[in-house]
Amino acid sequence: MGETDYYALYYDLLYSHRDVKAETDFLEKMFREHSSIPVRSVLDVGCGTGIHSVELARRGYSVVGVDVSREMVEKAREKSRGLQNASFVQADIRSFSAGRRFDSAIAMYGVMSYFVDDDDLMSVLKAIRAHLNTGGLFVFDTWNLVGVQEKRLYYETPSASFRRSGSMLAIKEETWRLDLHNQVALLEITWSVIDLPQSKIDVFTHRINIRLFSPREIKHYLREAGFEVRAMFEDYACKPFTELSPEAVVVARAL
Missing domain, CATH: 2.20.25.110 (S-adenosyl-L-methionine-dependent methyltransferases)
Incomplete structure (x- = not known):
């Protein structure tokens, strides 16, 4: 047997303080206010155990979750049993191909901050853009340098x-x-x-x-990958973003 992946085993407990329903409400609000197209399908990048994928699927969206961890994907599949509109794939998003496009993509809980190398970051952003319909949204959160x-x-x-x-x-x-x-x-x-x-x-x-990103840096990389920033918040409660906000929730639209 391999070494136990405790992070995957206890993932839901470690994030039990988060209000997933409220965060999903935020996502739906962004879909309504900033997407140029109706959002019916979502790509969940770095989905973990499918916390948001499962909630979105329960609300009627077609969701595909992608994570590099086999253990995370296995737990996500267990949690989504019975949901025909949710599926999960173990893959590196940089080389992943779903063979289809989505109306929106999300990367929750700091996933984009893991890509500290510039080339890796651009590879991820371009891969996400390639999976989005024009006018669709990409919503993610990250850390603000200042x-x-x-x-x-x-x-x-x-x-x-x-x-x-x-x-x-x-x-x-x-x-x-x-x-x-x-x-x-x-x-x-x-x-x-x-x-x-x-x-x-x-x-x-x-x-x-x-x-740790600066707001200008976020806008630059997104623009280079084929997005425009539509909104930025400090949190999922829509608190206005300022230069002193430690975190940033970014809403970008595919051009």
């Missing part, structure tokens, strides 16, 4: 937070190190997942580099 820099002390101070779902408890210990010269943050995150009835604990650590 906003993170402004709160550098906050982000670089080790912190702990908690998640709880049913009888499961997750403790997140997180450390950031900012490399502003290269516009990246180096994250080390340790999770302690406790199964209370079983008195069982799993501890695992993952280290990731995430890209």
Whole structure:
């Protein structure tokens, strides 16, 4: 047997603090307000265990989720059992071909920030554009360079937070190190997942580099890939984006 992918195993618990229904409401609002075409199909890039794909499918959209992790895709397929309008593929979006186009694409929970290399980023954006009908939307969230820099002390101070779902408890210990010269943050995150009835604990650590974008940079790369930025927010509650916003939710339209 291979090594357990704890991140995939506990993915839904780790994101249990997120309001997926409200985030999907936001997506539908953007579809209505900014898409030039009716949105009936969605490509979910870096779909994880299908949190948003399944919710969108339940609302009647035809959804294809793509993730590089086999374990994530397997869990997404389990969760979507019985939904004929949701399917999941293990693939790298840079080389993925669905053989069809979609009315919208989404990349939730910082997926675009994982592509710290410029060429990789452009490959991803061009692959997404190639899968979209003209006038369709691409919605994603990422990190804002200036906003993170402004709160550098906050982000670089080790912190702990908690998640709880049913009888499961997750403790997140997180450390950031900012490399502003290269516009990246180096994250080390340790999770302690406790199964209370079983008195069982799993501890695992993952280290990731995430890209920090400036708004101008976001617009430039999207334009080069065949998009125009229609709107930017600080969060999925439509809070206005400012230069001090640590995060950015970007709504772009395919040209």
